Amino acid sequence: MLTASLVTATPALAEPVTLTSGHVDILDVNYVSDNLNVKVRDETSGAAVERNPADVTFQVPAAAKTTVPSGSAWSFLGTAGSTVWVLPQSQVSNLIWPGWNTADVAGGVFDGNRLTFELVSVTGGQFSIYRTSLGSPTVLFHSRDSGPKTQYVSAGSHAHANWAFNTAGTYTVTFKVTGTLAGTTTTKTSGNVSFTFQVLNS
Secondary structure, three states: OEOOOOOOOEEEEOOOEEEOOEEEEEEEEEEEOOEEEEEEEEOOOOOOEEEOHHHEEEEEOHHHEEEOOOOHHHHHHOOOOOEEEEEOOOOOOOOEEEEEEEEEOOOOOEHHHEEEEEEEEEEOOOEEEEEEEOOEEEEEEEOOOOOOOEEEEEOOOEEEOEEEEOOOEEEEEEEEEEEEEOOOOOEEEOOOEEEEEEEOOO
16 A cells, blocks of 8 residues: 655654554654654544654554464464464554555655665564455565565655564564665665564453
C-alpha cells in the first residue's frame, strides 16, 4: 500500500507515551537542514504528531495473537500452528496499524530517489516485517541471521506491512536509514534508531 501523506505533523513532543491502536508511521523519515532523521508519526488521535522514538512504547496486545499458517512459505514466522503476534498491514480496530513514511523527503535529493532501510538489531524475540498479496507472504525484514536486513524505499512514499513477533515480552528493534545525495558520493544517515514494543500475552 503506497499513499501520499497529506497532513502536516506538529513538532515532536518530548513526553513518554504508550500507543495501543490506530495509524502510526513507526519510521517517519525527514531530511531537514542537511540532516536525515527518523521520528514516529503518531496519528492515533486523528491529528498527526511527531514523536521521538525513545519516548514511545508500542503495545502489541493479546488481540494480535494468531497462529502460523501451514506451508513452507510461512515458516519464517515459526512452526505451523504456533502462536505469533501480528500487527497487520490492513487497519484493524484496537491494534496499531504500523507503517513507514518518506513523504517529507523531496524527490531528487537522493540518488535514484531512494533510501535504504536497514534492520540493525532485535532483542526480545524473533521479529519480522512482511507483506501479503493474494494470500502469499513476502518477507521484507527478519531478525534471524539469514533473514533480509535491508530494503530500498522510494522518497515520497508511504507504506504498510505486517509486523510480527514470536513471543510475549519487551522488544527493542533498531533501524538505520541511509541515502546518497544525488550527484555526489556523500552518504547521509539517521544513525541507529531504536523502537520499543511491549508484546502482551493476556
